[in-house]
Amino acid sequence: MAEYRIDELARAAGTSVRNVRVYQDRELLEAPVRRGRAAIYGDGHLSRLRLILNMLDRGYAFAQIREMLDAWRAGHSLGDVLGLEEATGAAWSHEAAEVVPMTDLLRMFGAQLTPANIRRALELGVLERRGAQFVAPSPRLLEAGHELVKLDVPLAEALALAAELQTETDRITGLLIGLVRKYVLDPKGPDWLPSGEELPHYADVITRLHPLVMSALSAAVDRSARRVIPEIMGDRLIALAEKAKKAD
Incomplete structure (x- = not known):
């Protein structure tokens, strides 16, 4: 389970x-675990916080949100509710963040690590500040940017691509999750909530969504890359082959 400071x-x-x-003061969000002077939050807190924000966006008032959360909680054991919230929150925490020293960033991006590019990376969430340090929430995404820069793609262009990729993957992920919601949750009605006996099943459904999305996107990207790379690079490859043939 992931752990978070506030x-x-x-x-x-x-x-x-x-x-x-x-939200804590209004008793919408559970209190954190105390470790000495530190307040530690978990995946369940993240899930509850996202649910609160979603309900606020839909126009619910604090009192209404609390009433609905209390009503739901009253029909289930605390363990059942926390189990579902942990499963929901855990879906966002599969890649561990890594501290990236400034020396490593300079090694990766050199003179292109300008204040403007750092600000853009922070805006996109490619990097985060934690005190005097930088953290990469997704080390794989940062490494992909590094590989592009090694291929002489400007860092600013790589960051623009990161923004576009995030928008597109959010859209496609929404389509996939929307299918599950349409055929698993929505048929039960807009006011339906799982009973105590049903909670483990729906916790399992939510837990399986992350690997499902990853598998589908990975397979689709692989098929796309196999098709698109030859289409875009094909003319250059043909030209290279013809040049090699003439040289012979």
């Missing part, structure tokens, strides 16, 4: 530390 939790949910404290 600022990390707020960033992961796309809100502010102030809002997190407000």
Whole structure:
């Protein structure tokens, strides 16, 4: 299970530390675990926070949100509710973030690591600040940018691509999850909530969504790459082959 300090939790949910404290004060968000002077949040907190933000976006007031959460909780054991919330939150925490020293960033991107490019990387979430350090929430995405720069693609262009990729993958992921919601949840009605006996099943459904999305996207990207790379690079490859033939 992932662990978060309050600022990390707020960033992961796309809100502010102030809002997190407000939701705690209104008893919408469970209290964190205390370790000495540190307050530690988990995947369940992240899931609940995202649910609160979703309901606020839909126009619900704090009192209404609390009533619905209390009503749902009253019909289930605490373990059942936490089990479903942990499963929901865990779906966002499969790649471990890594601290990236400035020396490593300079080695990877050299003179292109300008203040403007750093600001853009922070805006996109490719990098995050934690005190005096930088953290890569997705080390694989950062490494992909590094590989593009090694191929002489400007860092600014790689960051623009990262923004476009995020928009497109959000859209495609939404389509995949939308199918599950349409055929698994929506047929039960807009006011349906799982019973205590049903919670483990729906926790399992949610847990399986992340590998499902990853598998589908990976397979689709692989098929696309096999088709598109020859289409785009084919003329250059043919020209190289013809040049080699003439040289013989």
